[in-house]
Amino acid sequence: MALTKTKDGKTYELLRFPMKTMNITQGNNGQYSHQGVNALDIAGKDTGIEPTFAPCSMRYKWHDSAANGNAIFFESTAPVMFADGTIDYATFMFIHDNYIGDILALANKGHVFAQWEEFGDEGTAGRATG
Template identity: 40%
Template sequence: MQRCKYPTKTMNITQSYTGTYSHSKNYNGSPRDYPIDDNSGTTGRSYFYAPFDCSIKRIYGVGAKGTNTIWIQSQAPVQTPSFTDYVTIMVIHPNDDTLSKLKVGQVFRQGAAMFLEGNDGRATGYHFHISAGRGRAQGNGWKQNTRGAWVLATSGGNYPPEKIFYIDPAFTKVQGTKGLQFVRSGVAQAGNTGSSSSSGNYRAGATLTLRADMNVRTGPGTSYRRKKRSELTADGRKHALSGTYAVLTQGTRVTVQKVQVSGSQIWIQIPSGWICAKLGSKVYVS
């Protein structure tokens, strides 16, 4: 199964989905999507590369109709850092000279050059405006939200880019992320090929002890957000530090539900969430 790869050879995100400039209406409206702008680290025009085997679902705006937009969809379920399913991606601003050469139904293999970044529409410079979601495109691929922004429409909902794309270090150089944390290809996440039911002393059903104060996260990795203390189980709150975020205290006994091995990291799921049990030679839970 293919992994969904970031689609440019240089990542240089110039505006994230929480940006206050042109993405505010996308993120703060309902439904929302999570667009990023990426100029590929150049003032010229770089290619968007197929993040997986895909086909073109729709092309809009070539000529004088409106801002140029293209929708692509995976040909089969693909692996992302947060799920395995079909993925649909919407890209805005490619110019006529590149979109006019494409057609709906055209197929591209993963890694193939598809189209160049552009400045069609209300763009201040060459870049890709990228939104991504789980599942197949719905309707004509977008809908207007409560803030008047046209957002991606997919069967499984829209996701932040760091939950959709892996960074393949052999393909993409990371220049700027605007604070977004992406998972490198080869570091598996929950439900993906790195998962296991046991690893050494870590196995489902085992009762272990925290050797340090530990953050509790929503998933197996630092790309997942820290939970708040209020999100812990009632028992978990009894063993947590006071404060906003969920931090279980050293000496807390926990029961393992799942084990996730990610390279040199071992993460375990407990009733309250996910904690790091081992990082390289450092053991936090035993």
């Protein structure tokens, strides 16, 4: 984990974008399911299934059913710096991965996903519209 220090001694991790391509298919307050929420739908560079990478060092917290899109929640293991300059722990939700059994198997063993470690894939589980 690559930590950076502030002038007052706080340590934090810089976030990385969780995919190699940034193709936003629905943004904040999007037309379909994002009304009133701060969420992005991101697709890969083409119609294939692209991998998802850990934006920071993170550990599994909770997941939902396939019918609800296999939503899986993680929390950073160290504070991260947000776009507004605040430093705090981050919670992430990744959704629509068609199969999360491999993630859950690692999580059940206490695995901590390292920054930029491949951990899942984009997919169409739940109410994906793309």
